[in-house]
Amino acid sequence: MIIELDEFTRVEGIGKAEIVIEDGTVKEARVKILEGPRFFEVLTLGRSYWDVPDLEARICAICYISHSIASVRAIENALGIEVPSTVEKLRELALWGEIIESHALHLYLLALPDVFGYPDAISMVSRHGELIKEGLTIKALGNTIRELLGGREIHGINIKPGGFGRYPREEELEGIARHARSLVRFARRIVGVFASQDPRGAKVDIPMATEDYLWGSELIIGEDKGQYTELDEVPVSYSFAKHTYYKGKPIFVGALARLLLKDIHGEAERLLKTYKEKIESKYVIYNNLAQAIELVYALERVAELGEELASEGVEEGLVEPEEKSGEGIGYVEAPRGVLVHHYRIEDGRVVWSNTITPTAFNQGIMELSLLEDARKMYGLLPEDSLKRKLEEVVRAFDPCISCSVHFVKL
Amino acid sequence: MKLAIFELTDCGGCALNVLFLYDRLFDILEFYEIVEFHMASSSRSKEKVDVALVTGTVSTQRDLEVLREARNRSEYLIALGTCATHGSVQGSVENAKEAFRRIYGHVKGPTKVLEPRPITEYVPVDFAIPGCPYNKEEMFQVLMNLARGVEPVAKDYPVCLECKLNEYECVLLKKGIPCLGPVTAGGCNAQCPALGLGCIGCRGPSMDANVPGLVEVLKEILPEEEIARKLRTFTRW
Numbered sequence: 001m002i003i004e005l006d007e008f009t010r011v012e013g014i015g016k017a018e019i020v021i022e023d024g025t026v027k028e029a030r031v032k033i034l035e036g037p038r039f040f041e042v043l044t045l046g047r048s049y050w051d052v053p054d055l056e057a058r059i060c061a062i063c064y065i066s067h068s069i070a071s072v073r074a075i076e077n078a079l080g081i082e083v084p085s086t087v088e089k090l091r092e093l094a095l096w097g098e099i100i101e102s103h104a105l106h107l108y109l110l111a112l113p114d115v116f117g118y119p120d121a122i123s124m125v126s127r128h129g130e131l132i133k134e135g136l137t138i139k140a141l142g143n144t145i146r147e148l149l150g151g152r153e154i155h156g157i158n159i160k161p162g163g164f165g166r167y168p169r170e171e172e173l174e175g176i177a178r179h180a181r182s183l184v185r186f187a188r189r190i191v192g193v194f195a196s197q198d199p200r201g202a203k204v205d206i207p208m209a210t211e212d213y214l215w216g217s218e219l220i221i222g223e224d225k226g227q228y229t230e231l232d233e234v235p236v237s238y239s240f241a242k243h244t245y246y247k248g249k250p251i252f253v254g255a256l257a258r259l260l261l262k263d264i265h266g267e268a269e270r271l272l273k274t275y276k277e278k279i280e281s282k283y284v285i286y287n288n289l290a291q292a293i294e295l296v297y298a299l300e301r302v303a304e305l306g307e308e309l310a311s312e313g314v315e316e317g318l319v320e321p322e323e324k325s326g327e328g329i330g331y332v333e334a335p336r337g338v339l340v341h342h343y344r345i346e347d348g349r350v351v352w353s354n355t356i357t358p359t360a361f362n363q364g365i366m367e368l369s370l371l372e373d374a375r376k377m378y379g380l381l382p383e384d385s386l387k388r389k390l391e392e393v394v395r396a397f398d399p400c401i402s403c404s405v406h407f408v409k410l
Numbered sequence: 411m412k413l414a415i416f417e418l419t420d421c422g423g424c425a426l427n428v429l430f431l432y433d434r435l436f437d438i439l440e441f442y443e444i445v446e447f448h449m450a451s452s453s454r455s456k457e458k459v460d461v462a463l464v465t466g467t468v469s470t471q472r473d474l475e476v477l478r479e480a481r482n483r484s485e486y487l488i489a490l491g492t493c494a495t496h497g498s499v500q501g502s503v504e505n506a507k508e509a510f511r512r513i514y515g516h517v518k519g520p521t522k523v524l525e526p527r528p529i530t531e532y533v534p535v536d537f538a539i540p541g542c543p544y545n546k547e548e549m550f551q552v553l554m555n556l557a558r559g560v561e562p563v564a565k566d567y568p569v570c571l572e573c574k575l576n577e578y579e580c581v582l583l584k585k586g587i588p589c590l591g592p593v594t595a596g597g598c599n600a601q602c603p604a605l606g607l608g609c610i611g612c613r614g615p616s617m618d619a620n621v622p623g624l625v626e627v628l629k630e631i632l633p634e635e636e637i638a639r640k641l642r643t644f645t646r647w
Contacts, residue, residue: 006454034470158605
């Protein structure tokens, strides 16, 4: 017998799952990614490196900045471009802006209805309107930052190999810094809300993240350091997303992995200490809590970086490549976890490209989570409640399905 | 009035952009009841709707079924965003079957894959709002017009017009940066030229676009093959 979960709701993209029952016990769980193929690796081939980040941004709307930055970092590594520290700081600011936009979307509009038992955030407005409005305010700041640095809220083209098209003015940077500082207290409230969730999903055995907080030239894979090529990618017949394993085990990427592997400071560090036990229990459901703590950290970092950049001043311009050929990898922490862009460029044109997205990395542990939870709950709950609870666990991954359907080695 | 949002294969941005209306989403809710919106709600319904917004390309059998359902259930259907109106990036792939084989090998996948196509090639649409992403102001105004019983009007001028109205410096003629503004449908308020960068053509061709004329100008800056690729990124022209 197969229990079919309907197409997932309150997630980005199109996917579903099925639980296989044999002789009254749960045998298998399959996550089926149904989003149609998007062909990005093929579309990059033959294209000028200058145009590639604008194309790659279209992989995903929720995290287009992450794709743009992973793409320009890979191109810069390949072509030997070294950007000044202000460009690095502005990119960091852009990524924090994206984390704010994306975490606020997930926490307040997609996951919160699970905590309060509603079908969506809109129907929560009459009883929990304040909380939803706070979330929308935080999300709007994230988009203001994305618009300022990326060029527009979705799919901007301002992030370029070697720098930016337009650079922000001092008063714009001061403005977002002030705004971010004023929103920290709202974000603290949402941390408390998500700390109340019961442990569910699998435990994270091998968290994976980039070396520095938002990027790096190496990955931390559990206890080891290495490159993404050390992971095994496996295509599966029932899904358009491949599965990834490290030494035969599923890995996990995202906010929970980052908090398990890296240091944070300020108010966010204090909150992390308060909820240390929950985070260190490593249940994937606490990816929600980890995102809430990280939302506080993101707002604090935007305030710090914005003030710093406004007082130092921004140096404008674009760094030209020394070479027109080479190979480079860009690792970036997208809101949902490690994102990889990898290119080979010859005479200014991309001749080989590969992209692996966080949701693709998480496919293995997503299935394991469904399997373990289905085993715990099957037979004890009516089928409808079981399906609903299983979908809540999928949602905790904050999956970004559109991203996951197009990776390739050509 | 009842409103439904249906998503086919895309980046999620067109559905997300509805949520980026923030407080004005509540203005829409004064006139419309949203009965289906899978990104934002777990509610599912099979009821008829007054207005359906459809985003994405038809890339799988599942997409085609959802599109047909959307058409059958709706009075007024809007193709929303460049995937739905012109095919956008995945629609621009040459020979999807071969591309699919290169990406997935001989693994079949969970549903039948079709050549990615805009929804306009499968069903009649009542209105089209292009853009990658579309301008959310435009979408807001279209929904408000429909709520008041007014037929919305499509924009039929190129990006250049908005660029000139904003008095931006012409990136193509002054800086020699490739720009598709002269042949691309306006409505975005010339967002890319505003950054000092060239228009990448994300809203698809404008009416009466003089493509050969632009190609002549671009030939001074770019190899012909690259011009063709630029023109074809969001639409097949």
